[in-house]
């Protein structure tokens with residue numbers, strides 16, 4: 074498994090697992106838990122969830138999936154912006170910990186920027202680290218200007234920015250990714266297969282056929298190519314998890330990358346950060 078290093082030295086797998094849209098349908102629950110467990114067995118031990126997902130039910134499902142193997146997992150959850158204040162963040166965190174059945178998060182993120190000042194969120198996150206409730210913290214959906222503001226506002230401990238980044242959403246390459254690399258902050262790339270839409274793309278299909286891999290494997294290997302980017306695909310069944318896992322063994326050649334650049338061109342100018 075390829076790895077990515079957080080600023081504090083912690084190494085995590087470059088390929089993790091998402092959980093948005095899980096726990097929405099009782100009939101799929103067993104498959105979703107089996108998918109997460111099989112991913113953990115394969116080494117995709119970073120699991121991303123949020124208090125928002127299925128109104129907390131996704132965290133409960135993840136808690137069930139990691140029961141008995143919690144210590145092997147790098148557990149990530151996120152707080153709503155309105156909960157990221159001095160008064161509310163510790164309550165939101167406690168509620169997430171309870172649903173997840175654990176005593177600490179490996180990483181806690183601000184889900185997106187809201188009305189609470191970034192400096193206040195940074196302070197509230199720092200308190201949670203001191204209390205041992207979270208091991209590190211970061212943000213999500215923050216563009217380069219927001220990141221610069223955060224770092225200037227006592228946010229230098231920010232461990233990551235989780236953003237929409239995939240072959241069809243290369244905007245962050247213009248300024249956000251270079252900014253993060255300069256500050257040694259790795260990226261978590263969400264929706265790395267564009268919520269499944271990339272998997273029907275004919276140009277990607279041609280390239281994947283030439284490489285001898287599936288479309289998902291090529292899209293994920295591309296997202297992880299820099300060594301500073303963690304891909305967190307969501308897969309609701311074991312077959313998709315196995316398919317995705319093989320992306321961690323796939324090294325794209327210079328020719329492969331050139332074909333992908335031709336089919337999915339990098340940005341020529343600044344593109345405001347998109348979010349889903």
Ligand SMILES: NC(=O)c1ccc[n+]([C@@H]2O[C@H](COP(=O)([O-])OP(=O)(O)OC[C@H]3O[C@@H](n4cnc5c(N)ncnc54)[C@H](OP(=O)(O)O)[C@@H]3O)[C@@H](O)[C@H]2O)c1
Pocket residue numbers: 090091092093094121122184213214235236262263264265266267268269272289305306307308309310312313314316317348349
């Ligand atoms: N911070 C944020 O604001 C934010 C926003 C969006 C997402 N996220 C996080 O990022 C994770 C991933 O993003 P996402 O769920 O939006 O989209 P995604 O991972 O790009 O796509 C998920 C979709 O792709 C399908 N899929 C995955 N692997 C496949 C494979 N090998 N073959 C065929 N289909 C496959 C899944 O189907 P099945 O379920 O049938 O396997 C699902 O429909 C989320 O789950 C969440 O944890 C964060």
